[in-house]
Amino acid sequence: MKRMIMMTSMAIAIGCTADLSTEDIKVAPYKDGKECAVSLTFDDSMKEHYTIVAPELEKRGFRGTFWMCGAWMPADPQYDTTHFTWAEAKEMSDKGHEMSNHSWSHPNMTSLSEEELKEQIRKNDEAIIANIGKPSTTFCFPYNAYNETVLAEAMKGRVGARLKEFWLGGQHSPKEYLQKQVEDAMASGSWIAGMTHGINYGYDCYEDPSEFTDFLDYLKSLEDRIWVGTFRDVAAYVAAAKGTTVEVTKTGKVTTVVPSTNLDKTLYETALTLEVNTGEHKIKAEQDGKALEVLYRNDKAFLSFSPFGGAVTIR
Ligand SMILES: [Zn+2]
Incomplete structure (x- = not known):
């Protein structure tokens, strides 16, 4: 089984930018793509x-x-x-x-x-x-x-x-x-x-x-395959994943993901995971001026973002 490798986007070599298509990106059904x-x-x-x-x-x-x-x-x-x-x-x-x-x-x-x-x-x-x-x-x-x-x-x-x-x-x-x-x-x-x-x-x-x-x-x-989480955390994630839509657009090498949700932030406060088909490539991502942590597993990248935050940019 491949081990999950955790690295922050700051540590990634910039030389191999992924050329993503909009279909390569979706909200994962469970945290970290489990x-x-x-x-x-x-x-x-x-x-x-x-x-x-x-x-x-x-x-x-x-x-x-x-x-x-x-x-x-x-x-x-x-x-x-x-x-x-x-x-x-x-x-x-x-x-x-x-x-x-x-x-x-x-x-x-x-x-x-x-x-x-x-x-x-x-x-x-x-x-x-x-x-x-x-x-x-x-x-x-x-x-x-x-x-x-x-x-x-x-x-x-x-x-x-x-x-x-x-x-x-x-x-x-x-x-x-x-x-x-x-x-x-x-x-x-x-x-x-x-x-x-x-x-x-x-x-x-x-x-x-x-x-x-x-x-x-x-x-x-x-x-690596199972998310063991509290009932509250999984319930909030599942509801937020269902209740959040992401609009993905691409300009040159930059992919922009804009989340929107009508959920009550106090009740459903949670981070969602974006699943990105990157193949061999590494990516850098940020939301609201902050670098997002990226995990790599099975030719995919998983990044954690707030459904209540602004646009996520991926390069
Ligand atoms: Zn009882």
Whole structure:
């Protein structure tokens, strides 16, 4: 497998400018032109998410999404050792993990009154802001139960909700099953989200906890092909890639790419990847006066740009 070579555009030899045609340029479906995306998500604010999961993810350079219920966060950690605390949640957030809304107290949301439904979402949103300082912009339904009304309410001000997941843990942990999910995602260019509760305890914990870390190692070994990103980051990227058009024009050796999007910048703030068929050639690119980082892989260049910024020039 070819390794990804990272270089800034400043380091590129200028002697071999690419003669690009407008068809050579498109927005990549996933960050850095990866073939598929995997989000690792963890439900129910379990203590092990803080003590085991987050450190194991960080060791491999991954970040996870943790769906929390405010009502379950221990007021006194001495008497509840099964859930992580708000202070621990803040620490995880500061390390780049996504700490997000799984309702206030984990009811089946399809059986709530309109008032109760709104309260379950609002109360947890407010607790997350108060304790972590960052808004929850994704949602996960308790018991994965939702209907049209619940979904519409939960999606207000959010980039996505977990509606489909593959189970990691319990009887679903064998290597063959987990690797098949990833192989299928690579083959179909899909985004998949894993759902895990406990590692060593809980109703669907791993029979052998090393199956969890082995799976992380497997994902790491495919890092050139798979984007392991938080649910929020992948949801925002996918929406921005769909909601952004690029107009490509060429004058002499300079190709200009003008992005336009109607998406709300505060909610969908993300960098998109432009995929450029360069063949053997190297390119230099800039946007709003700043040189853009360019990655090369398989005769293509991948550069990161803002869909909310000005024209990208490539030479
Ligand atoms: Zn849950």
